[in-house]
Amino acid sequence: MATILRPALVLFGSLTVVCGVLYPAAVTGIGRAVFARQVDGSLIEAGGKTVGSSLIGQPFSAPRYFWSRPSATTPMADNAAGSGASNLGPTNPALLDAVKDRVAALRRADPANRAPIPVDLVTASASGVDPEISLAAADYQVARVAAARKVPEAQVRALVARHRQEPVLGFLGEPRVNVLALNLALDGKAQ
CATH class of the missing domain: 1.20.5 (Single alpha-helices involved in coiled-coils or other helix-helix interfaces)
Known part of the structure; x- marks a missing residue:
């Protein structure tokens, strides 16, 4: 032994x-x-305080801000400790109802905007804490944000263009915008 x-x-x-x-x-x-x-942790600071991470989404709901992707985390939105997808399939009635509710909320927030709603504004990512949105999702929100802030749309579009991130290595993924960084820039608190 x-x-x-x-x-x-x-x-x-x-x-x-x-x-x-x-x-x-x-x-x-x-x-x-x-x-x-x-x-x-890829922390973002503003005014000498840590306000978030460039890797974890944050919920924004005020019309003056760009909104993030919906979050599937529990018990609260964008909970990095509970990261994960909803696991609802594309034909699941619960997912279809959630998407319909999100579409309705976006239409209520900006009734004049008749453009097609980008899919990333109504569906959660696999992690549930995606910090970025597509350029189409940012473009969809420009008019609402500009109107709420009483600034020209061109000024907001220019800010989106300055915060555009290219695909990793030039070909992995899509061009995107980090929502927290963009909203901090809107408030004049950019890092």
């Missing part, structure tokens, strides 16, 4: 040190050296 137990305990101890201490320490050290901002 000792001939079996001793090597097993040595292997267990060795793997614990390598996989549980050395590897995490090395990965954390490399991350801090190469990707310090990301390792610290």
Whole structure:
């Protein structure tokens, strides 16, 4: 029994040190050296205070702000601790009802806007905490935001253009806008 137990305990101890201490320490050290901002949570500050992360969406509902994608997290919207999708399929009546309600809310918020509503304004992302919207979703909201702030639409469009993020490596994903960064810029509190 000792001939079996001793090597097993040595292997267990060795793997614990390598996989549980050395590897995490090395990965954390490399991350801090190469990707310090990301390792610290990609935090966004305004007025000397941390107001959020560029990686986690925040709910906005006032007409003067761009609105994020709907969130499927519980017990509250954009809860990073409860990240996850709703798991409702495209033909599920609950999802269809939720989309209809979101479409109606967008139409009520901007009755003059008869443009097609971009899908990312009425459906949650897989994580439920997506911090970005498509350029189409931003464009859809420009008139409402400009009217609520009493500024020309061209000024708001220019701000959206300045906050446009290109696809990763030029081809992964779509052009997009970070909603928190854009709303902070609207308030004049950009980082």
